Amino acid sequence: MTAYADIDWNLLWQQERRKKSWKHKDNKEWDKRAPSFAKRNKDSEFSALLLAKMRPQPSWSVLDVGCGPGTLAIPLSRLVRRVTALDFSQQMLAQLAWQMEAAHLDNIRAVHASWSDDWQECGVERHDLVLAARSLGVDDLAAALTKMMQWAKQEVMVVDRVGAGPFDPDLFAALGRPFDPGPDFIFTVNILLQMGITPTLDYLEFDRQRRYADRQEALAGCGWMVDDLRGVEKTRLGHYVDERLTANRDGSVTLTRRQPVKWAVIRWSVNG
Ligand SMILES: C[S@@+](CC[C@H](N)C(=O)[O-])C[C@H]1O[C@@H](n2cnc3c(N)ncnc32)[C@H](O)[C@@H]1O
Incomplete structure (x- = not known):
């Protein structure tokens, strides 16, 4: 010890x-x-x-x-x-x-x-x-x-x-990294x-919940976490985001994380 x-x-x-x-x-x-x-x-x-x-x-x-x-x-x-x-x-x-x-x-x-x-x-x-x-x-x-x-x-x-x-960590899990x-x-x-x-x-x-202008902005708001995002990972990032997005009345979207x-x-x- x-x-x-x-x-x-x-x-x-x-x-x-x-x-x-x-x-x-x-x-x-x-x-x-x-x-x-x-x-x-x-x-x-x-x-x-x-x-x-x-x-x-x-x-x-x-x-x-x-x-x-x-x-x-x-x-x-x-x-x-x-x-x-x-x-x-x-x-x-x-x-x-x-x-x-x-x-x-x-x-x-x-x-x-x-x-x-x-x-x-x-x-x-x-x-x-x-x-x-x-x-x-x-x-x-x-x-x-x-x-x-x-x-x-x-x-x-x-x-x-x-x-x-x-x-x-859920994003990394979704990417398989x-x-x-x-x-x-x-x-x-x-x-x-x-x-x-x-x-x-x-x-x-x-930031458990974060509002973005649109899906594209939400993707950028999460994609920065991962170095050198490649190939199939881009599709997986899309799935991760889509599973967590809800649409707001004004056309914006809200992403909700577990933590x-x-x-x-x-x-x-x-x-x-
Ligand atoms: C995550 S950002 C934080 C910026 C700001 N303090 C904030 O809380 O928003 C990290 C910053 O530290 C700077 N930085 C990283 N390593 C550094 C170093 N060795 N010397 C000076 N600046 C450094 C980066 O250029 C970057 O602007």
Whole structure:
């Protein structure tokens, strides 16, 4: 039997990560996904639910690591003093820039950088809150969490997957593909506990039902979960969607999943 204290949670996280059913994406792959990710997240409940939990202070500066198209940076910038939005995908930052311009926002600074870059060299200083939402695209989780703490004056917040997170295991079953979600938030919590940090934990659940303009949009809203969809899998994706769709009076459709999307909100103070 192994004692809890002897478990190297960071190593275990790295090992489990190699088994997950979707591939690690580099910045070019995120570039390709930027337009569809931005579209899919524009009217997702995620931002409103997270901001309600976050309770941002007007005086705050926030560093949003892996900000994507500004899912959180845009609404946050209306609630806090300023936001630094950091991402290694140029196309995600382009989406952010369009939204900033459309909304006439001038308190967001975009930084094109990776988790592993020297943030000091990029001119990123310490912020009141350092946030990483659904963006732990790193090889060394313990190092990323430590880096967040070094850049935080007050608090750190991580939004991490619970189980399958946004993925639907039923979709993988329908395609006949094996599904391994890889390590989830419990590894992050254990790494923090071993660092002597006792974070607060909360959960977000949403999107068990999601409305789409039409079937085509519903297909795109599910197809992103699977890398390299091929041949017969496209037909199977169609069956999966059709089995879950109901028509609404206005011509739109609603897709109902068995399980909602679930994320953990892990938060701690850097001042003890
Ligand atoms: C799933 S999106 C999340 C975006 C946003 N935080 C949200 O919650 O909607 C993940 C983002 O993390 C970025 N990302 C992934 N790995 C990264 C890395 N190593 N360095 C910087 N950004 C990264 C991607 O480019 C992408 O924009």
